[in-house]
Amino acid sequence: MVRELSHYVGGQHVDGTSGRFADVYDPCAGQVQARVPLASSDEVRNVVAAAEKAQPEWGAMNPQRRARILLKFVDLVNRDLDELAALLSSEHGKTLADARGDIQRGVEVVEFAAGAPHLLKGEFSDSAGAGIDVHSMRQPLGVVAGITPFNFPAMIPLWKAGPALAAGNSFVLKPSERDPSVPLRLAELFTEAGLPDGVFNVVNGDKEAVDALLEDPRVQAVGFVGSTPIAQYIYATAAAHGKRAQCFGGAKNHMVIMPDADLDMAADALIGAGYGSAGERCMAISVAVPVGKATADALVARLRERIAGLKVGHSLAKDSDFGPVVAASAKERIEGYIQSGVDAGATLVEDGRGLTVDGCEGGFWVGPTLFDNVTKDMAIYREEIFGPVLSVLRAEDYDEALRLCSEHEFGNGVAIFTRDGDSARDFASRVQVGMVGINVPIPVPIAYYTFGGWKASGFGDLNQHGADAFRFYTKTKTVTTRWPSGIRTGASFVMPEGS
Known part of the structure; x- marks a missing residue:
């Protein structure tokens, strides 16, 4: 009914x-x-x-x-x-x-x-x-x-x-x-x-x-x-x-993973922040920026392992990690972005298209999707997808990672995973983004701080x-208050002064 x-x-x-x-x-x-x-x-x-x-x-x-x-x-x-x-x-x-x-x-x-x-x-x-x-x-x-x-x-x-x-x-x-x-x-x-x-x-x-x-x-x-x-x-x-x-x-939130980071912790954080709520969060992490080839290779391997264990299912099922996207039009838009990433030459590591859930075949399902070797000119990097799509854009060094986060059109949220206090402090000070997480993937401020992004x-x-x-x-x-004291001074034509 x-x-x-x-x-x-x-x-x-x-x-x-x-x-x-x-x-x-x-x-x-x-x-x-x-x-x-x-x-x-x-x-x-x-x-x-x-x-x-x-x-x-x-x-x-x-x-x-x-x-x-x-x-x-x-x-x-x-x-x-x-x-x-x-x-x-x-x-x-x-x-x-x-x-x-x-x-x-x-x-x-x-x-x-x-x-x-x-x-x-x-x-x-x-x-x-x-x-x-x-x-x-x-x-x-x-x-x-x-x-x-x-x-x-x-x-x-x-x-x-x-x-x-x-x-x-x-x-x-x-x-x-x-x-x-x-x-x-x-x-x-x-x-x-x-x-x-x-x-x-x-x-x-x-x-x-x-x-x-x-x-x-x-x-x-x-x-x-x-x-x-x-x-x-x-x-x-x-x-x-x-x-x-x-x-x-909108947002395009980056997460920088430094070579000294705890990669298992970083991978777990990315899985939750990238795919939670089917990626339909303005603070979702949609871009992972591992620094150095060894970091990137190890991170992608860990992400693949974790994606294989994700359960996409009915929103009321206790064992579901995330449910469907909100509408058929959202599913169509997200799948269009996935195809655009393939067409642009990104490496499609995990493809979330074509997912079905038993008993819910008519639902708006998109599975966890992972791209590697994404570049700055690709639409899947430039634009907000608002779905369970995570892009890996590899940086050669810390300075390149910092520039990627700071130069993007959006400046909502960003995170860095590192064990080095100097790197974390420098990143928090210099990155041109409104909300920063240090080993925190979704840095939504608590209620008595303010929430807001920069730029677009x-x-x-x-x-x-x-x-x-x-x-x-x-x-x-x-x-401004003055009570008469009984002393009349006459009219004044001079701008009042604090002294």
Whole structure:
């Protein structure tokens, strides 16, 4: 039976009225399991109106009371974690364990955001001038929006919403239409936690809904995660309409393996970081850069051994290492990249095309794929594949490896595996990438640091979560105060000075 989904507005489910729908698939079976409405511009404007109505009372609430509601929400998510993980897996295709990690990393940012009473404190200067005090305060923007991707249907919405709500804003979420059920369930849990109606809303849609959010003058800020071309479009369009924007795009994350590295540890890290979640992560390692021929030969041999033992299967099966990709179009795109690598002359060590899973023959399956002898001019190196495809690009020395990581168009994440502290320290200092791992393959910062890439991977001055999130979702007001002392000095026509 195909489920009919809805929007979530003003604390309740609302049926779509546009007459347009998108199919939501079970990636393991390749079959439609739900239909989600695609909002019209008018529907989006109604959602924004509900958010605008709810914001003043929420924004005026004591930050500690807002934090208590967020912590109650965390308790409810933990209560329903197994249900949420199963729902997420059923629409995305990632394994249950991976789905739990998706939810948990989102919850951690909400927990951090519950520190809003401290994070929203301003500054105070006593006697900045004769009898004059100065203080600053952080105030909410109003209505803000998040446009989030399919690959983390719980984590990224919570990365956006947690700090935004804690800071006193109301929030409109436009999740991916490929896996919208978990965002809708999160909205229900926010309501159950005591969040006032209209403070958190979910509107499902496509480009029409996105453009309506970008063009609505009541929306003060937009956060986005997705591909680089769309990130650029949203950033430019938001700026043209006077909005703040933080937009995160594509990635091509390298992992440098030095000759002194523990190669077994490095190979294990590559297998998990390259093929976990079928490679559908913006922080997945998609390029291995072994330094020196001996390192490369030994690494590729270890990767082949480990790939042979991988289990690709149903997302709910406990022994699956990873499941299907999210859609038939994703499978087609990934297989096209594999063929382009073959055509360009790369060595296809392991071919993931043509994989079938017993009982799930219609699913969107792509097996682990490994290329060796990849070069900088190949599309499989230049472009983001977003699938279980790992490319080995051999470097002659450390300097060449460093240049490869730094000169690539994308600058999201990077890692180096080495036992040498000098190499690690130099690499971390000089590499032109936003997030660096040292013997850590997926260097996603913990909730109280910020997440963000450089170059074509990120657009905007402030990153996600951490202290940057509160700077992004608030505006600073500075107040200069003097109380009359009974002494009248007359009018002054001179610019005030701090002295």
